[in-house]
Amino acid sequence: MNWLNSEAFTLLGQHIKWSDMTGNVIGLIGLALGWRRSLWTWPAQFLSGLILFAAFATAHLSGSAGKQIVVMLVAAWGFAQWRRGQERAQDGTIAVRFATWRERGTLAGAAALGTLAVGGLFTLYPSLSWDPWPDAYIFVGTIVAMYAQARGMVEFWFAWLLVDLVGVPLNFANGFAFSGFVYIVYGALVLWGLRDWWLRSRDARPALEGASA
Numbered sequence: 001m002n003w004l005n006s007e008a009f010t011l012l013g014q015h016i017k018w019s020d021m022t023g024n025v026i027g028l029i030g031l032a033l034g035w036r037r038s039l040w041t042w043p044a045q046f047l048s049g050l051i052l053f054a055a056f057a058t059a060h061l062s063g064s065a066g067k068q069i070v071v072m073l074v075a076a077w078g079f080a081q082w083r084r085g086q087e088r089a090q091d092g093t094i095a096v097r098f099a100t101w102r103e104r105g106t107l108a109g110a111a112a113l114g115t116l117a118v119g120g121l122f123t124l125y126p127s128l129s130w131d132p133w134p135d136a137y138i139f140v141g142t143i144v145a146m147y148a149q150a151r152g153m154v155e156f157w158f159a160w161l162l163v164d165l166v167g168v169p170l171n172f173a174n175g176f177a178f179s180g181f182v183y184i185v186y187g188a189l190v191l192w193g194l195r196d197w198w199l200r201s202r203d204a205r206p207a208l209e210g211a212s213a
Contacts, residue, residue: 017055019051019052019054019055019058020052020055022051023048023049023051023052023055024048024052024182025182026044026047026048026051027044027045027048027049027052027182028182028185028186028189029044030042030044030045030048031160031186031189031190031193032189034149034156034193035189035192035193035196035197037094037096039079039082039083039094041078041082041149042075042076042078042079042082043075043079045071045075045078045146046071046072046075046076046079048071049068049069049071049072049075050068050072052068053065053068053069053072056068066128066139067135067138067139067142070139070142070143071142071143071146074143074146074147074150075146077150078146078147078149078150081150081151082094082150082152094152095152096152096153096154096197096200096201097152097153097154097201098153098154098155098201099148099151099153099154099155103153104155107144107147107148107155107159110140110144111140111141111144111159114136114140114143114144115133115136115137115140115141116136118136118139118140119132119133119136119137121136122135122136131170131173134166134170135170137163137166138163138166138167138170141159141162141163141166142163144159145159145160145163154194154197154198154201156197157190157191157193157194157197158194160186160190161187161190161191161194164183164184164186164187164190167183167186168183168184168187
């Protein structure tokens, strides 16, 4: 498995690893499929997590490898959620909506508490992560974003944007340059996806907010 962390090529002075490139390209495809509300977004995210898990485990990055295990579990759950999807759009894809204020508060609270808990764990056990708090932020933020995506919430895109703000510099700093470049592409794709989901769900927003008031 050592080939996973071997160098594929050099880009702008950054050494690009096979694992970093392959896993993140598949992850990018998965995000694009999520934009299109395709069920295949989840298998793509699962495969991306599997490749990156193998890469991080080989590089002895326990915290990052652990994150990919959670990503794979959430991807499997998200696939089941979308497949079951009781509320479907007319074109057969998953219906999307804005979260209620209660759901937004729950997501924000879970993100804050989760980051504190995971960051504390990474701090107590330095071998789990080289950058405990940024890594914890991305770890928990990714889970929150994927959960919101599984529930068809437009806020999923906002969560990804917040993850990107920390993910880009952290990946460059840790030597996974391709991840950093891909996160920049993620940012652009997230904005397009946000616009699409926003337009599809805006008619349902007043009803949802009225129900949560």
